[in-house]
Amino acid sequence: MARFEVPDGSTVQAYRFALDPTPVQARALASHAGAARFAHNHMLTLVKAVMDQRAAERSYGIAEEELTPALGWSLPALRKVWNQRKTFCAPWWPENSKEAYNTGLDSLARGLDAWSRSRHGLRSGKAVGFGRFKTARARRSVRFTTGTIRVEPDRHHVTLPRVGTIRTHESTRKLARRIEAGTARILSATVNQDSSGRWYCSFQTLVTAKTRPAHAPRSSQRIVGVDVGVRADGLLVVATPDGCEVARVPAPRSLSAAQRRLRMLQRRAARQHGPYDPVAQTKRRPSKRWRATQARIGKTHAHAAAVRRDVLHKATTSLAQQHQVVVVETLNVAGMRAKGGVRKRGLNRALADAAVAEVRRLLEYKSRWYGSELVAADRFYPSSKTCSGCGRRKPNLTLADRVFECDGCGVRIDRDLNAAINLARLGEPADAGEQGPAGSGPVAGRGATRETDPAKAGDAAGDEASTPHHHQVDQTGTASPQGEAA
Ligand SMILES: [Zn+2]
Structure with a gap:
């Protein structure tokens, strides 16, 4: 995917809002995230099968030009093959926005690219392994880049393609004000679920560069x-x-109270019937109460x-x-x-x-x-x-x-x-x-x-977040809206 060019005097910043979806909407979000996972895993299986097939054919001495054709790893190539196959392998595909499948294919293309560049010494940092299947426990996430993506003027709803208008848990005024003033433009929206089960929507936005507000004078302590x-x-x-x-x-x-509560819950979980049996030294099925404690x-x-x-x-x-x-x-x-x-x-x-x-x-x-x-x-x-x-x-x-x-x-x-x-x-x-x-x-x-x-x-790309996730722009993250003091 072509890298997005940030214009001069602008900054990419993410705004993240907790969502309060209705049960129907929560199911739709989970369905989209599941569709992303399906597309990723399905195409990974295919890529692997084609690679293995070619390796086997080579070992039989079949000429290079007569091998099974290689499968392209770029996002457009993967998308093309996916579109040919989806009617057979995922007849339910019209239930979700095409952005869901695109999310999965995009992450696969990036993973394969990182693996290939890492193997050929073109990528710095730790060695990257071959793509892995996303399990049902993987973080649920889906990114929308086209269609209706909007912050509603009532500042308590966001609208996403196919899923519709979802109520937000917190006010969206920080972003809404900037959009109304014409100093921010939404590039894409990523919806994901954290470990506690809450859904969030992060808007990647292009904002005009920030400056020090006039009401915040410099302190004499330099x-x-x-x-x-x-x-x-x-x-x-x-x-x-x-x-x-x-x-x-x-x-x-x-914060201190939450930390005390955590210590209390950890002790409680240790007393309950957990997934590991210390006597038999084997795995076992954890109790419902243990699972409830883990959720808390x-x-x-x-x-x-x-x-x-x-x-x-x-x-x-x-x-x-x-x-x-x-x-x-x-x-x-x-x-x-x-x-x-x-x-x-x-x-x-x-x-x-x-x-x-x-x-x-x-x-x-x-x-x-x-x-x-x-x-x-x-x-x-x-x-x-x-x-x-x-x-x-x-x-x-x-x-x-x-x-x-x-x-x-x-x-x-x-x-x-x-x-x-x-x-x-x-x-x-x-x-x-x-x-x-x-x-x-x-x-x-x-x-x-x-x-x-x-x-x-002023030339920096902003990043107000703690949640790592994938974007089309290099230096972005998610915003904690309350952290923005303008
Ligand atoms: Zn001293």
Whole structure:
């Protein structure tokens, strides 16, 4: 598929809204997602069969030009073959929009292309395996690119081809206002279902570039460092290089409550008749109650994620709007894997790592929108283990130590504040730090990379999301509408 060209001065942004479909509509959405899966799996089987057939014929010494003709992998080629076959293999095809089958064929074409390029060394990153069948448990998703795709003027309904007008769970005003003002245009809509069973509609839109709103003046604190944690009293701690605490974003009460509820439900599930029999050491059929608990766990996770996303969106918007330079830490991803991942390192640590990555991702594009600069600390920079008073390191600091006590200068300071101050100093101009006396403070300007250049502000593709999914445009995601502060 040809890549979509984003015009100058525009940004691709996604707006995501939770849906409240009627039972009939929910069945139609599930049917469309199932149709996408069917088309994907059916054509994958065919591609595989043709490849195997050709390999077998070659092994019998059949000449190359007499082999069974190869099947094209491009989306148009797959679509052509699908259209020839659908009447026989899927006589029910008229029940769903053709976009449903196209979704499945598109994902197959992309998967096969990635596999082929990866095999021939044309693709960077991890090796990509051959296409896999989508199981019934795969995430249900369908994308509409043509036909009637619209946000209704009442701001509580969206209209999609074939499925019709669906009520939204939340107001669509953030997007509706932009469409009415002529500053946004819908490119496509993706409908998918999360682990808790809720359906969402994400609109990929082309919006005119954002600028810093006039009502958000720059703060006098030009440079700030941001420490990201998971503790209830400080999800984010923001400080200046001279040691002033600018902001402390606590976890909302509903987030702590959701986390408590999760722990309670996990303990309950452990007591119930689960899918694994510890005595016989075999799989077994889980009880209905166990399944009900799993459903509640899924819902609670989704709720906690939504609350967290909302807090991080609001905090990062104000950081990018108010300060000239924002410094964040970088995760050592390879080191995290070496330490055993979630199982060994605990849920809290995993959540904190996810939050660090999310904050950086949000700040990356918001700093471009609002013309500020994002600096990422080197991933080995010991922001929490360095004394912000004298620069001495404390290698034996553990996660449980909430207060940083320096053995050198005797300073006692909140652990997160100490880390935020150290990070902020990385944002100071490099010459200022290197001229200071040795050991007078953490190395300013060293071990950091400038992530965004304010000079290039406005040319970035926006991305307000946490849900990874496939689009025709490269840099898009889904929006948490409440994260948009305009
Ligand atoms: Zn010290």
